[in-house]
Amino acid sequence: MSLERRTSEALRERSRVERLWWVFEETKRSRDEGIRRLDVDELRLVRESKVSALRRLEELIEEVRIAVERAGGEVFLARDAEDARRTVIRVLKDAGVRTAIKSKSITSEEIRLNEALISAGIEVVETDLGERVVQLSGGRPSHILGPALHMGREEVAAILSRSLGEEVDPDPRSIVAAVRRHLREEMMRAAAGITGANAVDSETGTVVIVTNEGNEQFVVGFPELVVCVAGVEKLVKGLEAAVRIARVQSASATGRMPSYVTLYGPRWWGEGKRFVLVLLDNGRTEALRDPWLWQVNLCVRCGACFNVCNPYKTVSGLVFGGNYTGPIGIVWDSVTSGPETANGYSRLCLSCGLCELECPMGIRIPLLISRVKSFGRRGVRLTALAEGFGFYARLGSSMAGPLNKAQRSRSFRVALELLAGIDRNAPLPEFRGGTLRRALKASGIADDGEGAGSTVVYVPDTFASLIDWRVGLEAVALLRSLGYRVVVCDSVGTNMPAVQYGHLGLAARVAKRVVSALHPHVERGARVVVTEPTAGYCVREVFPALLGTQESEEVAKSTLNFTELVVSDGLHSRFRRSKTSSEVVYYHVSCHGRGTGLEAATRAVLESLGLKVVSEELGCCGMAGTWGMRKGAVGHGLGAEIGRMGSRRIAETRPELVVTESSICALQLRRFLNVPVLHTVSLIFGSVNGAAPSR
Amino acid sequence: MSLETFLESCGANGVRVEVLRGTLELGEAVKRAASEVGARLIVVDDALAEAADRGELLLPTEARPLREVDLELLRPHDNGVLLVRSAGAAIAEMGAAALWGDERTQRATAMAEHLMVVIRAERVLDVAKASSVIRRVLTESGGPVHLVMGPSATRDIEHVRVLGAHGPVTLRFAVSP
Numbered sequence: 001m002s003l004e005r006r007t008s009e010a011l012r013e014r015s016r017v018e019r020l021w022w023v024f025e026e027t028k029r030s031r032d033e034g035i036r037r038l039d040v041d042e043l044r045l046v047r048e049s050k051v052s053a054l055r056r057l058e059e060l061i062e063e064v065r066i067a068v069e070r071a072g073g074e075v076f077l078a079r080d081a082e083d084a085r086r087t088v089i090r091v092l093k094d095a096g097v098r099t100a101i102k103s104k105s106i107t108s109e110e111i112r113l114n115e116a117l118i119s120a121g122i123e124v125v126e127t128d129l130g131e132r133v134v135q136l137s138g139g140r141p142s143h144i145l146g147p148a149l150h151m152g153r154e155e156v157a158a159i160l161s162r163s164l165g166e167e168v169d170p171d172p173r174s175i176v177a178a179v180r181r182h183l184r185e186e187m188m189r190a191a192a193g194i195t196g197a198n199a200v201d202s203e204t205g206t207v208v209i210v211t212n213e214g215n216e217q218f219v220v221g222f223p224e225l226v227v228c229v230a231g232v233e234k235l236v237k238g239l240e241a242a243v244r245i246a247r248v249q250s251a252s253a254t255g256r257m258p259s260y261v262t263l264y265g266p267r268w269w270g271e272g273k274r275f276v277l278v279l280l281d282n283g284r285t286e287a288l289r290d291p292w293l294w295q296v297n298l299c300v301r302c303g304a305c306f307n308v309c310n311p312y313k314t315v316s317g318l319v320f321g322g323n324y325t326g327p328i329g330i331v332w333d334s335v336t337s338g339p340e341t342a343n344g345y346s347r348l349c350l351s352c353g354l355c356e357l358e359c360p361m362g363i364r365i366p367l368l369i370s371r372v373k374s375f376g377r378r379g380v381r382l383t384a385l386a387e388g389f390g391f392y393a394r395l396g397s398s399m400a401g402p403l404n405k406a407q408r409s410r411s412f413r414v415a416l417e418l419l420a421g422i423d424r425n426a427p428l429p430e431f432r433g434g435t436l437r438r439a440l441k442a443s444g445i446a447d448d449g450e451g452a453g454s455t456v457v458y459v460p461d462t463f464a465s466l467i468d469w470r471v472g473l474e475a476v477a478l479l480r481s482l483g484y485r486v487v488v489c490d491s492v493g494t495n496m497p498a499v500q501y502g503h504l505g506l507a508a509r510v511a512k513r514v515v516s517a518l519h520p521h522v523e524r525g526a527r528v529v530v531t532e533p534t535a536g537y538c539v540r541e542v543f544p545a546l547l548g549t550q551e552s553e554e555v556a557k558s559t560l561n562f563t564e565l566v567v568s569d570g571l572h573s574r575f576r577r578s579k580t581s582s583e584v585v586y587y588h589v590s591c592h593g594r595g596t597g598l599e600a601a602t603r604a605v606l607e608s609l610g611l612k613v614v615s616e617e618l619g620c621c622g623m624a625g626t627w628g629m630r631k632g633a634v635g636h637g638l639g640a641e642i643g644r645m646g647s648r649r650i651a652e653t654r655p656e657l658v659v660t661e662s663s664i665c666a667l668q669l670r671r672f673l674n675v676p677v678l679h680t681v682s683l684i685f686g687s688v689n690g691a692a693p694s695r
Numbered sequence: 696m697s698l699e700t701f702l703e704s705c706g707a708n709g710v711r712v713e714v715l716r717g718t719l720e721l722g723e724a725v726k727r728a729a730s731e732v733g734a735r736l737i738v739v740d741d742a743l744a745e746a747a748d749r750g751e752l753l754l755p756t757e758a759r760p761l762r763e764v765d766l767e768l769l770r771p772h773d774n775g776v777l778l779v780r781s782a783g784a785a786i787a788e789m790g791a792a793a794l795w796g797d798e799r800t801q802r803a804t805a806m807a808e809h810l811m812v813v814i815r816a817e818r819v820l821d822v823a824k825a826s827s828v829i830r831r832v833l834t835e836s837g838g839p840v841h842l843v844m845g846p847s848a849t850r851d852i853e854h855v856r857v858l859g860a861h862g863p864v865t866l867r868f869a870v871s872p
Contacts, residue, residue, distance in 0.1 A: 019853065022854075023853070023854040026854060027854070037707065071834070127861070128851075129849045129851045129852075129860050130849070130851030130852075133851070146850065146851055146854070147851070148851050148852070149851070149854070151852075152853065153852055153853050156852055172852040172853060172855040172857050173857050175852050175857075176849060176852070176857040176859065176860055177772075177859075179860070180772045180859060180860060180861060181772050183861065184770075184771075184772045184861070187861070188770070203830075204830060204833055204834055206830075206833050206838070212845070212847070212848050212849060212850075212860070213847050213848065213849050213860035213861050213862070214805060214847035214860060214861045214862025214863070215860070215861045215862075216841075217801070217804065217805035217839075217841060217861075217862055218805050218861060220839050221798065221801050221802050221805055221839065222802065222805075238826075239826045239827075239829060239830045239833070240822060240823050240826035240827070243786075243822055243825075243826050243829075243842075244822060247788075247789060247822070254850075256707075256708065256845075257704070257707070257708050257789055257790060257791070257844045257845070258844060258845070259843065259844055259845035259846060259847060259848055259862075259866075260841055260842065260843060260844070260845075260847075260862075261789075261791065261841070261842040261844075262839055262840075262841050262842075263829060263833060263838055263839060263840045263841075263842070264833075264838040264839035264840070265833055265838055267833060267834060267835075267836075267837040267838065268798075268837045268838060268839075269795070269796065269797050269798060269801070269836055269837040269838065269839075270797060270798045270837070273798075
């Protein structure tokens with residue numbers, strides 16, 4: 001079934017959408033607390049140990065082989081999934097194993113081990129509760145930690161009732177009791193245990209595994225043969241490093257320590273037990289040679305990136321996944337199964353960038369996903385106008401009246417959908433007509449660097465340049481009133497869509513052009529200011545990664561969002577509110593503003609205007625630039641559902657006004673909220689000049 | 696690393712810890728635990744039984760040494776057994792008790808419905824020191840070593856936390872001087 005169809009079906013499962021949003025919001029809350037409790041050094045130590053291990057991976061592979069064999073165990077290095085499957089089957093068959101019990105292992109999902117074992121006549125019993133339920137259902141796990149999170153209690157109870165031949169009550173306690181009873185016997189009679197690993201200590205061959213259910217004690221403790229299938233990237237040097245990984249993984253996964261961390265390896269207490277370690281490459285060492293993708297090997301499989309991914313939360317891993325699931329799953333699938341597997345669902349990623357902020361290892365997940373998307377691109381073919389919105393914006397700025405009128409016509413929208421891939425129901429901006437450059441000239445506001453204060457170069461985004469230049473005009477006017485010398489950059493837009501849709505060649509060319517335009521100013525001591533956080537994100541985060549030049553780094557360091565500039569210069573107290581009808585504002589922080597100083601700065605500005613600010617971490621509004629405008633379920637359908645979920649939460653705070661720095665977020669929020677939604681700059685401008693909020 | 700850190704970590708993990716003033720208090724603590732969880736049988740690991748034989752600590756008279764117990768008694772998932780085990784070490788920052796020992800003891804630990812772990816205060820270590828001790832155990836005596844930080848639990852069904860997925864339904868620590 002196509003991704004479009006699966007997405008469309010998932011969107012109809014409203015109760016599941018509601019449940020998953022709740023689950024991931026709870027998990028994030030708990031996880032944030034857990035991470036706060038960790039010493040910052042702990043994260044640094046773990047990252048350093050992983051980086052160091054990856055740098056000398058071959059040496060560690062040899063070291064672990066020697067350690068395991070010396071202690072009586074066996075090590076196999078599997079080149080790919082097929083090699084790993086063959087090895088495990090041969091080991092089990094040679095030992096005469098008919099039934100194996102298994103603890104949850106995403107690596108075994110990667111190589112589709114269960115299917116291979118069953119084909120070879122070996123029964124496999126998953127022992128993790130959720131994984132067992134999924135196995136009995138004949139489906140696939142939807143989450144690396146909670147495989148059955150997509151299922152409701154009734155569905156689980158029905159699966160168990162059917163499989164166990166007894167009526168299982170849908171109460172979670174009854175479900176757990178039934179599985180406990182059923183699995184205990186299975187676990188005690190199996191001849192072999194199969195595990196994954198959270199880390200493997202190369203010096204001793206010790207496998208470290210995190211669990212909560214205690215099934216690992218059975219999987220490792222009862223059978224005579226225990227096989228561990230672990231990716232080579234799990235190798236670290238020293239037991240302490242391996243234990244620290246377990247600790248960080250748990251804190252970042254759930255915010256709590258797990259109930260168990262099991263350590264086992266080639267040497268057993270007593271006689272007669274066998275240990276086999278299958279180290280799996282399957283694309284990992286090749287990824288190490290890629291300038292970006294190598295980072296995926298740092299992943300500790302905590303699933304923190306899942307918690308903030310609104311498309312994932314909405315459609316679940318049943319749709320948002322291949323062999324792996326979730327944001328980092330796109331990268332893992334690309335590395336281990338090939339880009340075609342990953343690009344089977346990578347379109348669901350809307351490039352909000354929030355996953356990167358969650359990753360305890362600092363993996364630049366959004367850029368890695370863009371890299372994966374780029375593997376599916378040939379040249380700079382713009383597959384839809386939605387991916388080259390700049391063209392449409394230019395058209396709109398030069399013929400606003402006719403285009404605005406046309407946008408209200410059904411037949412035009414149908415044509416636009418067919419020709420340009422913009423969904424007929426997606427919200428489109430109303431064009432103001434003309435450009436910011438022309439508006440500045442007409443208003444007489446100087447933008448040529450005149451004035452006595454320090455120089456700032458304003459980089460207007462596509463929206464502020466071509467669609468509705470009022471924000472740009474207001475920003476320049478406010479900056480001038482604060483005494484800055486303002487230069488308005490002629491380079492229009494930073495082309496986030498090129499990054500978002502994997503046109504990295506085009507993105508790099510745009511980056512080069514923008515950096516070349518800004519760097520001479522920065523060299524002379526000017527700072528760069530933006531009013532759209534995505535423009536700031538591109539300049540600060542993406543361009544240095546794309547270009548890797550000193551110039552791009554220098555420009556990045558000098559770039560600030562509007563409120564960051566004003567607050568860092570201590571000028572926000574000069575904003576005096578003359579009149580406003582609203583007292584309580586909801587501040588929607590756009591995704592690319594998260595993790596920067598923007599949120600705190602804007603709060604400070606709004607509070608200095610005497611406003612009470614309410615804000616929550618709701619993640620992406622579902623628009624994500626042009627992503628939510630695209631035709632179909634993977635685009636407008638999903639974007640609208642995300643917008644509806646988020647807006648409902650905003651409405652619950654009963655705001656009189658909503659502010660955001662993103663004109664595109666505003667476009668989405670206006671659809672679902674019955675209060676004015678303003679750009680922060682417009683609110684400030686209006687407050688200072690006594691205008692009531694209207695947009 | 697201080698005992699205080701360990702107690703804080705256990706608090707964060709939601710594990711109940713009793714700090715004993717003397718080893719002679721252990722018997723009472725075990726009795727209290729058995730009564731609270733409604734245990735039908737108290738079993739103590741061999742190390743504790745031997746220490747009690749030597750008069751180093753006091754255990755309830757009804758407690759049976761593991762060496763004298765048929766493991767079949769622990770086979771049912773609702774066996775009503777409170778197993779009292781001694782920890783080889785504990786990790787302060789994690790609130791973890793490190794359990795190792797022979798296969799029989801390890802199996803009993805997985806199967807018992809209730810678990811109580813006795814930790815000697817001087818064996819509460821930081822991650823680095825505990826890792827070094829555990830490394831020695833794994834390379835000299837052998838594994839597995841289980842770091843226990845909570846009862847067996849799952850959130851797999853609609854994220855509702857349910858205790859006793861496979862292993863002990865309850866867990867408590869007793870720290871002895």
